[in-house]
Amino acid sequence: MDRNNSYFALNLPNQMVMPYYGQDAGNICVVCGDFANGIKYGVFACNGCKGFFRRSVRDNRKYRCRFAADCIVIKDQRNACRACRLQKCLNAGMNPKAVQVERDKQLREIIEAENSGDESPGEGLSDSPIRVQKEVKEMETQTEQEEPPKQQIAILPPLESLDPDFNIPCTLFEREREIWSFEDDYLAYSSSADQKVEVPFEFVYSNPNMVSRRFKMTMAKYRLPCTSWFVHAFYSMHSGRKGLCMTDGTYHPYIGDENYYKREHFMTLFFEELEKIFYPMQNMMVEWKMDVFEYLLFKTIAALQEECCMSEKGRKIVKQAREKYVRSLYKYIRQKVKDPLKAGERLSHFLLLLNPLTALRMKTNELIGGDHQSQTQERRSPIEEEFDALMKDVHRSGVCEPEYIDIIN
Amino acid sequence: MDRNNSYFALNLPNQMVMPYYGQDAGNICVVCGDFANGIKYGVFACNGCKGFFRRSVRDNRKYRCRFAADCIVIKDQRNACRACRLQKCLNAGMNPKAVQVERDKQLREIIEAENSGDESPGEGLSDSPIRVQKEVKEMETQTEQEEPPKQQIAILPPLESLDPDFNIPCTLFEREREIWSFEDDYLAYSSSADQKVEVPFEFVYSNPNMVSRRFKMTMAKYRLPCTSWFVHAFYSMHSGRKGLCMTDGTYHPYIGDENYYKREHFMTLFFEELEKIFYPMQNMMVEWKMDVFEYLLFKTIAALQEECCMSEKGRKIVKQAREKYVRSLYKYIRQKVKDPLKAGERLSHFLLLLNPLTALRMKTNELIGGDHQSQTQERRSPIEEEFDALMKDVHRSGVCEPEYIDIIN
DNA sequence: CGCCGTCCACCGTTCACACGT
DNA sequence: TACGTGTGAACGGTGGACGGC
Ligand SMILES: [Zn+2]
Ligand SMILES: [Zn+2]
Ligand SMILES: [Zn+2]
Ligand SMILES: [Zn+2]
Numbered sequence: 015m016d017r018n019n020s021y022f023a024l025n026l027p028n029q030m031v032m033p034y035y036g037q038d039a040g041n042i043c044v045v046c047g048d049f050a051n052g053i054k055y056g057v058f059a060c061n062g063c064k065g066f067f068r069r070s071v072r073d074n075r076k077y078r079c080r081f082a083a084d085c086i087v088i089k090d091q092r093n094a095c096r097a098c099r100l101q102k103c104l105n106a107g108m109n110p111k112a113v114q115v116e117r118d119k120q121l122r123e124i125i126e127a128e129n130s131g132d133e134s135p136g137e138g139l140s141d142s143p144i145r146v147q148k149e150v151k152e153m154e155t156q157t158e159q160e161e162p163p164k165q166q167i168a169i170l171p172p173l174e175s176l177d178p179d180f181n182i183p184c185t186l187f188e189r190e191r192e193i194w195s196f197e198d199d200y201l202a203y204s205s206s207a208d209q210k211v212e213v214p215f216e217f218v219y220s221n222p223n224m225v226s227r228r229f230k231m232t233m234a235k236y237r238l239p240c241t242s243w244f245v246h247a248f249y250s251m252h253s254g255r256k257g258l259c260m261t262d263g264t265y266h267p268y269i270g271d272e273n274y275y276k277r278e279h280f281m282t283l284f285f286e287e288l289e290k291i292f293y294p295m296q297n298m299m300v301e302w303k304m305d306v307f308e309y310l311l312f313k314t315i316a317a318l319q320e321e322c323c324m325s326e327k328g329r330k331i332v333k334q335a336r337e338k339y340v341r342s343l344y345k346y347i348r349q350k351v352k353d354p355l356k357a358g359e360r361l362s363h364f365l366l367l368l369n370p371l372t373a374l375r376m377k378t379n380e381l382i383g384g385d386h387q388s389q390t391q392e393r394r395s396p397i398e399e400e401f402d403a404l405m406k407d408v409h410r411s412g413v414c415e416p417e418y419i420d421i422i423n
Numbered sequence: 424m425d426r427n428n429s430y431f432a433l434n435l436p437n438q439m440v441m442p443y444y445g446q447d448a449g450n451i452c453v454v455c456g457d458f459a460n461g462i463k464y465g466v467f468a469c470n471g472c473k474g475f476f477r478r479s480v481r482d483n484r485k486y487r488c489r490f491a492a493d494c495i496v497i498k499d500q501r502n503a504c505r506a507c508r509l510q511k512c513l514n515a516g517m518n519p520k521a522v523q524v525e526r527d528k529q530l531r532e533i534i535e536a537e538n539s540g541d542e543s544p545g546e547g548l549s550d551s552p553i554r555v556q557k558e559v560k561e562m563e564t565q566t567e568q569e570e571p572p573k574q575q576i577a578i579l580p581p582l583e584s585l586d587p588d589f590n591i592p593c594t595l596f597e598r599e600r601e602i603w604s605f606e607d608d609y610l611a612y613s614s615s616a617d618q619k620v621e622v623p624f625e626f627v628y629s630n631p632n633m634v635s636r637r638f639k640m641t642m643a644k645y646r647l648p649c650t651s652w653f654v655h656a657f658y659s660m661h662s663g664r665k666g667l668c669m670t671d672g673t674y675h676p677y678i679g680d681e682n683y684y685k686r687e688h689f690m691t692l693f694f695e696e697l698e699k700i701f702y703p704m705q706n707m708m709v710e711w712k713m714d715v716f717e718y719l720l721f722k723t724i725a726a727l728q729e730e731c732c733m734s735e736k737g738r739k740i741v742k743q744a745r746e747k748y749v750r751s752l753y754k755y756i757r758q759k760v761k762d763p764l765k766a767g768e769r770l771s772h773f774l775l776l777l778n779p780l781t782a783l784r785m786k787t788n789e790l791i792g793g794d795h796q797s798q799t800q801e802r803r804s805p806i807e808e809e810f811d812a813l814m815k816d817v818h819r820s821g822v823c824e825p826e827y828i829d830i831i832n
Numbered sequence: 833c834g835c836c837g838t839c840c841a842c843c844g845t846t847c848a849c850a851c852g853t
Numbered sequence: 854t855a856c857g858t859g860t861g862a863a864c865g866g867t868g869g870a871c872g873g874c
Contacts, residue, residue, distance in 0.1 A: 052841065062861050068844085069859075073765075074711065093851090093860075110712075116761050117502040117844055120865060121484060294729055294738060319778065320703055329703060340771050348764075355757075358767035362749050365774035369728065372778050376785040461834060471868050477837085478866075502844080502867075526837055526873090837873075844866070851859085 044106040045099065046092040056109040062092065067103045070096070071113040240317045243288075243374040244367070247296040248309050258285065258292065268293065288374055295370040302363050305350075311343040312364055316371055340365075453515040454508065455501040465518040471501065476512045479505070480522040494758055499714060503758055649726045652697075652783040653776070656705040657718050667694065667701065677702065697783055704779040711772050714759075720752040721773055725780055749774075 041058070043050040048060035055067055069075070077097035079085060085098035092099055104110070246258055257267040266285060267273040285292075304312070318336035320329040343364070348357045450467065452459040457469035464476055478484070486506035488494060494507035501508055513519075655667055665680035675694060676682040694701075713721070727745035729738040752773070757766040 054842075060861085061863090064843090065861055066859090096859095112843085114843065115500050115503060115759050117866085118486070118505045119489070120845055121486075290738070291729065294742065319782075320700065329699075333703065336775070337772070340775065341768065344767055344771060348767075354763035354767065358753055358757075358763065358770055359750065361767055362753060362770055362774055363746070365771055366745070366749065366777065368775065369777040369781050372781040373728075373785065376782065376789075463835075469868085470870095473835095474868055475866090505866095521836085523836070835874095837871100839869105839871085840867105841869095842867085844864100846862105846864080847860105848862100849860085851857105853856085853858105 043089075045102050045108075046087050046089045048089040048092075054108070055112045057107045059103075059106075059108065060089075063099070063103060063108075066096075066099060067108050068113050070100050071110045072116070075100075240319050240375060241313045241371070243292060243295075243378070244313055244316055244371050247292065247299055248304070251296055251300050251304070258289070288377060291370045291373050291377070295367055295374075298363060298367060302360060304364065307346055308343065308364060311339055311346060312367065315339045315343065316368060454511050454517075455496050455498050457498040457501075463517070464521040466516045468512075468517065469498075472508070472512060472517075475505070475508060476517050477522050479509050479512075480519045481525070484509075490758065495755060497716070499716075500759055649728050649784060650722045650780070652701060652704075652787070653722060653725055653780050656701065656708055657713070660705055660709050660713070667698070697786060700779045700783050700786070704776055704783070707772060707776060711769060713773065716755055717752065717773060720748055720755060721776065724748045724752065725777060
């Protein structure tokens with residue numbers, strides 16, 4: 015329809031834009047003062063600012079000023095600071111909505127493409143699907159050796175040598191293993207629920223040596239509820255058993271498993287509402303053959319959730335970190351399956367797991383906090399009580415009465 | 424306008440609230456869905472498609488699709504693939520013969536006569552960059568006139584004429600609009616909570632004429648809790664208001680909005696736990712400039728969730744349908760942003776929305792079912808009670824005590 | 833008034849070139 | 854030096870406005 019309704023934004027705000035008056039005011043770029051050949055995106059602007067604005071908006075670029083965010087934007091130095099240039103474009107009233115999506119190629123190029131070798135675009139991908147993977151080293155040109163000689167954890171051999179992006183998942187994984195291993199230490203960090211946590215995730219996870227072990231425990235434990243069902247699913251998937259596998263090697267058999275008749279009654283009660291969400295999630299992981307890397311990266315993504323208790327700043331950190339790991343996961347998948355189309359599809363299937371995972375987390379919380387406990391109170395064995403206590407503590411603390419999370423600086 | 428004292432009138436973009444409802448039944452471009460100011464070259468078409476068709480035919484342009492020759496042609500991205508746009512023009516019945524030769528030929532002839540003075544008037548225009556059409560017949564071998572005059576559906580004009588993949592989102596969207604519009608009919612389908620539902624989603628949504636209106640209401644209502652917060656976020660994003668916008672045009676102002684001091688107390692109470700999840704979700708949508716199509720497709724994806732109450736078969740259907748729409752969304756995004764890398768990134772950011780969305784849904788359910796109600800019982804006004812009842816019914820029925828969902832065959 | 837046409841401001845792409853690494 | 858990325862002058866294509874019949 016008419017595009018005019020997106021052009022009305024001529025409201026030049028308060029600022030010092032428009033230092034020029036008179037009849038030739040229309041020929042002056044309101045951003046940089048260069049010659050303006052007409053109206054661009056709602057205001058008089060030069061060709062340079064037009065192109066810059068289009069590229070910035072279309073690619074959704076985020077710049078950051080290296081100075082005080084008050085750089086002077088004039089013709090001769092408009093390329094000095096992109097952040098301030100874009101900010102001035104917006105302040106001057108340039109309308110991001112007037113930037114359109116990418117168009118078709120020009121006709122000239124279509125003809126040339128036709129003359130050159132037939133490529134059968136869009137359907138191509140004729141290269142052999144089977145290819146020896148060998149470009150892992152490509153990532154290893156990293157020279158950042160500032161870290162002390164890492165002590166290799168046996169469980170995660172290949173991960174450490176990779177992209178630094180993968181450090182945090184490794185650390186997270188390691189912390190979690192500790193937690194599940196040292197059960198006798200349980201009470202020690204269980205009492206930390208009323209402790210204030212004021213360190214950013216990034217900092218904690220990437221500088222594990224600078225934080226106390228107990229503190230790391232707290233951090234990892236705090237994030238556990240977000241991912242615990244996912245962890246169970248992954249373990250179960252690798253166990254080959256049809257059931258819900260715990261990290262200690264025991265499992266709760268699902269229908270179809272040979273030990274199905276041995277199910278614990280209280281587990282059945284507890285799990286029966288959840289397993290209809292749990293098993294489809296696990297099936298998805300099996301179907302797409304999620305590997306250890308994808309597991310780790312996805313788990314980090316799932317762990318990085320904004321919670322109500324976080325400050326504005328904390329949420330922003332968590333969001334940025336999460337997006338970073340989504341990119342990492344995408345990057346990894348692109349390496350693994352070369353076809354970019356299939357890579358996107360694979361990524362999307364994994365991200366869909368977030369949904370049942372969140373549902374499980376919240377439903378668990380609901381079950382534990384709700385009346386499930388009181389209903390079965392009569393016949394509770396010590397094991398059941400222990401299980402309930404464990405689940406309650408682990409699942410509850412991160413969701414309902416969480417610690418206060420913020421960052422220092 | 425003055426619903427009650429708590430909300431403020433708000434103008435939403437008309438395509439969202441009342442998308443071409445009734446009055447402009449025929450004024451829809453059959454190619455791209457834009458507003459059609461009459462018949463062009465034989466069919467209802469917009470100015471853009473008119474000009475595009477004229478230029479293409481007159482210059483005898485040969486385009487080639489860079490993709491799979493099945494690009495989506497809609498207003499916002501009709502310029503993305505000219506091959507598919509022209510093909511759709513022809514398929515829609517635009518008549519190349521109706522394109523005339525250039526007028527004002529004499530004007531250019533004068534200019535050319537000044538330069539050379541040699542010109543054959545009959546077929547001329549040889550060296551002008553604009554060539555005359557001459558092999559139109561080649562294009563006209565289209566004999567597919569087998570279709571009867573299509574009865575255009577007035578409510579969702581651009582969408583119906585599209586890819587069949589998009590039918591279900593459209594239908595879903597339409598149903599939902601009905602639900603929100605016919606408030607007086609509310610009780611009629613509110614009582615259907617104990618009704619058995621035994622028809623697959625696919626069937627219902629793709630054959631809307633074969634199911635009763637009331638049944639469709641039930642289906643749509645059943646799916647509402649999965650997406651309602653997302654719908655609010657999308658409306659709010661387009662309203663330009665800083666607040667939670669309802670579909671009736673009212674809104675609950677957030678901090679920073681000019682009407683913030685007028686917030687309703689009970690809404691504040693209800694929303695304060697949720698808004699910390701809600702606004703980040705909305706910010707993500709704003710940041711990535713989610714468009715209407717992405718909105719529809721994502722909403723369908725979000726609506727297609729396995730619930731505990733579904734049978735094995737029902738869950739499988741839901742899963743397959745969801746994956747289908749994820750692929751559709753991916754396809755759409757790939758067309759919109761050509762770079763496959765960026766497409767994957769965009770898709771992943773949208774899928775990340777599933778997480779806060781699920782969290783909101785379950786938290787809402789928790790709040791409504793919990794003690795929030797009893798706490799404020801003393802000072803409840805009729806409006807509050809009505810609101811509570813509505814929220815309780817809408818959010819609750821789909822999650823906690825849902826109808827039985829299965830498929831027939 | 834309806835449906836052709838053209839017109840031209842503005843949006844897009846293109847690609848030599850500057851610049852940082 | 855080669856390379857990748859961003860820039861902006863030049864040009865192509867788009868579509869709302871308007872004129873003719
Ligand atoms: Zn400028
Ligand atoms: Zn600056
Ligand atoms: Zn059109
Ligand atoms: Zn195409």
